[in-house]
């Protein structure tokens with residue numbers, strides 16, 4: 001084509017209605033030298049005033065951006081490899097959908113609602129598919145070769161190279177870290193650490209009993225917000241496990257800021273995991289100014305704790321540091337450095353403390369809203385243990401089947417990690433439920449939506465621990481079938497490393513609290529208990545459901561409860577009240 005000489009036409013279309021023919025008339029105006037046109041354009045641009053130039057350039061840029069945007073949207077909606085899958089329009093065109101709902105703490109609700117609206121496969125981002133079937137759950141999370149954690153996880157790495165087990169995307173590196181960390185979570189290590197868990201569980205009970213009136217043993221206590229009390233206990237335990245020392249949150253408010261610091265960090269991370277590109281926009285400076293200040297204080301505290309721990313000597317404490325510092329990976333011959341271990345300990349505050357405290361708070365919510373369940377559980381614990389000092393992991397505690405059923409049912413109803421754990425497809429022939437998912441796409445299942453899949457968990461919004469109890473009307477096979485799909489700790493190659501640690505912590509502390517205490521909810525409204533309320537928007541409308549605000553880990557409030565020493569426990573109360581916050585090693 002010759003661009004130097006172009007023929008320019010004046011085009012006139014003649015439009016008529018009905019069956020008349022539409023004609024188009026071309027009238028030749030001139031033969032134009034294209035180079036001349038460009039030169040004239042440049043010349044007239046140069047002669048323009050400054051403001052006019054800016055306006056013209058601005059319009060051109062805006063125009064090009066709009067064209068780019070519209071073309072992008074059309075591509076994502078009609079021509080993208082995932083175009084055929086249903087889902088919210090916003091999700092089809094941008095990851096802002098996931099970021100927005102995660103920021104609001106409602107992605108888990110939108111997902112559960114989405115399956116009802118669109119069916120078992122939803123497009124939840126331009127390159128993301130969310131599935132709701134038993135086979136999809138197994139295919140996605142048990143695959144060893146065709147899947148790895150999504151790139152979104154890398155947005156949580158604070159400085160280049162500072163991976164921890166959770167953020168490790170690379171399969172080989174994650175396996176290496178899990179092999180080392182596994183030594184810290186081995187059963188015999190949990191047994192060695194358990195006395196520390198039990199000490200904090202007793203401090204928890206002692207605090208719940210305390211009241212402004214010193215004569216009040218046996219009378220109702222102060223009203224406690226269990227969200228806070230459970231967090232304080234779980235963070236203190238994780239301080240001991242990760243850093244060999246307690247934060248002292250149950251006994252002083254000096255370090256309470258770490259919980260706020262972690263929550264802002266988690267809310268921020270939740271948004272970026274859904275939409276990693278947002279991180280480039282440096283929004284932290286705008287939205288998280290206070291968080292940056294808290295972050296600095298938090299890192300200073302962590303730095304001090306790591307320093308103190310390291311200077312105490314490798315085996316001075318029974319903690320993660322001591323359990324794994326000497327472990328050499330048999331496959332690579334490598335150990336974790338002190339810096340790598342410190343990164344792991346920092347991460348465990350989120351992964352281990354925030355999650356466990358949500359699990360525990362949920363249990364208190366469901367016990368408070370279901371007094372008949374509390375009664376049955378109290379009977380089981382109080383008749384199994386004559387002496388509360390015998391409560392610890394082992395056959396006796398394991399025999400408390402109803403305790404474990406209550407724990408499972410609470411985490412089914414309100415999983416402490418609720419959203420999808422995105423996985424990236426790394427092979428060319430990955431199939432989920434007969435759908436070929438191209439390489440580079442993200443796939444996942446939502447824990448919350450899955451636990452409320454009526455096909456598997458019937459009457460899924462009813463708290464019913466009996467669904468986990470084997471009986472004549474509920475045979476072992478039926479319970480086993482449920483258990484296969486119950487996955488609060490995820491499953492497969494990246495299942496939670498701290499699952500057994502958590503179950504020990506929950507069983508010890510709930511059994512101790514129920515052994516010593518009766519409880520009562522002074523206010524059974526949504527605000528008082530932390531449930532939903534009739535008339536609220538979808539997902540927040542169920543009074544019998546503990547309300548979670550999901551941002552990777554979950555925010556919540558309540559239940560507000562008061563406690564009193566139960567009958568027959570007086571003999572043991574004095575010992576409890578005399579207990580010192582300082583633990584004897």
Ligand code: HEM
Pocket residue numbers: 165166167174178348351352353355356357359415416417421488489490493494495496497498499501502
């Ligand atoms: C109720 C308590 C807990 C729940 C519900 C929970 C749940 C989960 C889930 C769902 C994952 C998978 C995350 C993903 O795939 O991205 C996970 C990973 C992990 N959790 Fe937990 N967790 C809990 C407590 C703990 C505790 C107490 C620890 C340690 C002391 C811990 C350590 C870890 C680690 C290290 C990972 C990363 C595993 C990997 O990516 O390979 N968790 N947890």
